Amino acid sequence: MGNSIQHLAEGVSLVASAKTWVEGKAIQQLQQTAKLIGMRQVVGMPDLHPGRGYPVGAAFFSVGRFYPALIGNDIGCGMSLWRTTLDRSKHPAEKLEKRLGNIDGPLDEDWRDSVAALDLAASGYEASLGTIGGGNHFAELQQLDEIYDSAALQALALDKRQLLLLVHSGSRGLGQEILRAHIERFNHAGLVDDSAEAAEYLAQHALALRFAQANRRLIALRMLERLRGEGAPVVDLDHNLLCRASMSGTSGWLHRKGATPADAGLVVIPGSRGDHSYLVEPVADEASLLSLAHGAGRKWMRGECKDRLSARHTVQQLSRTALGSRVVCHDKHLLYEEAPEAYKAIDSVIAALQEAGLVRLLARLKPVLTYKTCGEDCA
DNA sequence: ATGTGC
Numbered sequence: 049m050g051n052s053i054q055h056l057a058e059g060v061s062l063v064a065s066a067k068t069w070v071e072g073k074a075i076q077q078l079q080q081t082a083k084l085i086g087m088r089q090v091v092g093m094p095d096l097h098p099g100r101g102y103p104v105g106a107a108f109f110s111v112g113r114f115y116p117a118l119i120g121n122d123i124g125c126g127m128s129l130w131r132t133t134l135d136r137s138k139h140p141a142e143k144l145e146k147r148l149g150n151i152d153g154p155l156d157e158d159w160r161d162s163v164a165a166l167d168l169a170a171s172g173y174e175a176s177l178g179t180i181g182g183g184n185h186f187a188e189l190q191q192l193d194e195i196y197d198s199a200a201l202q203a204l205a206l207d208k209r210q211l212l213l214l215v216h217s218g219s220r221g222l223g224q225e226i227l228r229a230h231i232e233r234f235n236h237a238g239l240v241d242d243s244a245e246a247a248e249y250l251a252q253h254a255l256a257l258r259f260a261q262a263n264r265r266l267i268a269l270r271m272l273e274r275l276r277g278e279g280a281p282v283v284d285l286d287h288n289l290l291c292r293a294s295m296s297g298t299s300g301w302l303h304r305k306g307a308t309p310a311d312a313g314l315v316v317i318p319g320s321r322g323d324h325s326y327l328v329e330p331v332a333d334e335a336s337l338l339s340l341a342h343g344a345g346r347k348w349m350r351g352e353c354k355d356r357l358s359a360r361h362t363v364q365q366l367s368r369t370a371l372g373s374r375v376v377c378h379d380k381h382l383l384y385e386e387a388p389e390a391y392k393a394i395d396s397v398i399a400a401l402q403e404a405g406l407v408r409l410l411a412r413l414k415p416v417l418t419y420k421t422c423g424e425d426c427a
Numbered sequence: 428a429t430g431t432g433c
Contacts, residue, residue, distance in 0.1 A: 100428090122428050154430090175430060183428050224429050288428095 052403035053091075053335050057082065062092040063336055065400040069347060069392055070096050077103040084238065086112040088300065091337045093307055094400035095345025095392065101236075104306040105345050107337035109293065114301035115238040116249055119290050121227045123253055124260025125185075125218030126286035127308070127342070129316045129327070130268045131204070132279035134211040136191045139275070141374040141417040144189055148274050148376070150422040151187075152179065155270065162269065166262045169255055176220035177259075178266035182382065184343075185217045186321065186418050187267055193324060193414035200329070200410045204282055204314075212413060213279060214318060214325060215267050218288065219260040226252045253290055260286065271419070283314050283327075287342035295334050307339040310406065317401075319344045319394025321386060321418045322369030326398055328407040336406055344391040354384040361387070373415035378423035386420065 052065045056075070060082045064070055074096045081102050082090045089109040096105040102118055155163065155178040163177060180187055190212045195201050206212070230249060239246040261284060272279045285308055293302035308315050310330035318325040323344060332338045348356065357366075366383050367375050377383040384390075401407045 120428075125428080173430075179430095181428075182431085185428085218428075220428090221430060227428095 052400055059087070059089045061335070062096065063400055063404050063406065064092070064094050065403050067396050068094045068400045069396065071098055073098040074103045077101065078106060081108060081118065084110065084115060086110040089295065089337060091339065093339065093341040094397040095306065095341040095343055097346045099305070102305065105341060106305055107307040107339040108303040108305070109295050109300055109337055110303070111298060111300035113238040113240045114246070114290055115236070115303060116227060116230045117236050118303040118305055119253070119288055120305055121224040122218040122288050123223035123226060123256035124286050125288040126260060126264065126284065127316050127318065128215040128264040128268060128284040129282045130213040130215070130279040131206055131282050132211050132213055132272060132277045134275055134277040135209060136211045136416070137209070139211060144275060144417045145374060145376055147276070148271060148419060150426040151270055151274065151419065152422050154179065155266065159266070163266065166265070168258060168262055171222050171255065171259055173220055173222040173259070177263055178270050179220065180217050180267055180419070180421070181220050182421070184386065186420050187271060188214045188321070188418040189416045190214055190325065190413040191416055192411055194412040197410045206282065206411070211416065213268055213271060214316060214413070215264045216318065217260070217264050217267060219256040220263065222259050223256045226256055257286060257289060283316050285309055285312060285315060293338065295337070302337060304339055306342045308342045309338060310336065310340050311338045314410070315340055317341055317343060317394070317398065320388040320391035321375050321415060322371060322373070322388030323391070323394045324371070325413040326394070326409060327411045327413065328409055331406050331408070333406060336404065340406060341397050341401060344394045344397055346390060347392050348390040350385045353387060353390050354381060357384050357387055357389065369415065371414055373417060375418045375420065376422065377420035378425040379421050382420060
């Protein structure tokens with residue numbers, strides 16, 4: 049097993065193979081972040097790409113203080129995989145799309161008891177619960193495409209006949225407001241261990257994680273109701289979060305920004321909306337800060353997508369993918385920004401993780417129908 | 428990313 053964790057500088061490494069495309073700007077951001085006070089170790093995942101000041105697709109370990117800005121605005125954003133009772137052969141994409149209709153708006157009164165049962169603290173963002181949001185968020189019906197470990201899949205009660213549902217969403221406006229208020233008071237200086245301000249942020253962060261997890265659950269339940277099916281969660285993991293951790297015996301803070309925990313059970317690593325997703329068993333390794341890639345990672349900046357693609361593809365063409373799936377995205381700009389070509393190939397990301405000995409593949413999943421947004425269009 | 432800005 050070849051080790052493809054590259055050492056870039058003292059405390060800076062990158063999980064990448066020769067085939068992994070990583071932008072220079074993202075590496076620069078990784079190096080800069082490593083210089084923050086108290087930062088001990090930073091690791092870029094193979095899906096590393098530039099963010100606003102700090103890179104996305106990385107884990108950061110600090111001692112003595114932590115940095116809310118590294119977690120970003122979508123605190124608790126994550127990936128939730130559900131098994132469903134929906135028979136894949138009876139549910140072609142067109143039928144799923146029709147039954148789903150428009151799920152952009154807030155949940156109606158019928159959901160009051162289900163929401164109350166989640167026992168969330170008042171946040172002021174209740175209207176966003178059960179909604180997917182924008183950017184790279186999505187909810188996708190998938191089918192099992194290749195099985196590499198049939199015993200593991202059987203143990204999870206997953207089989208090729210049933211559709212799966214993968215939900216990618218976060219804490220919506222709540223996480224955004226928590227970060228905004230934090231930056232207003234402290235800029236990018238971070239918070240010192242055991243300070244009252246640190247405790248305050250950690251309490252808000254905990255609320256945002258709960259909100260985001262509840263949001264993904266409500267999105268899944270809402271979709272299952274529309275599709276007249278039932279389901280249960282198989283995996284639910286955040287990839288934007290802060291936690292206490294111990295590395296080489298030293299206690300500190302582990303920041304994950306677009307990095308999935310490798311020490312909390314099975315992981316789904318999605319490709320773009322026109323690519324496969326993988327269900328993997330992670331290997332928790334301190335060399336990769338107990339983390340994995342959270343997806344394919346952007347290859348193109350959002351702003352350049354429309355110019356690069358509008359000559360090549362119509363909106364109609366982008367609503368169908370190379371894997372035969374449908375994409376519901378009635379926001380034209382977003383459809384271009386989220387086009388498969390704007391992302392790295394998922395196989396290059398998975399290969400780098402495999403070469404580093406960080407994952408064992410259990411199954412490959414294939415998209416059937418992706419829901420992003422209906423805008424004003426759908427019924 | 429965003430109960431979305433000029």
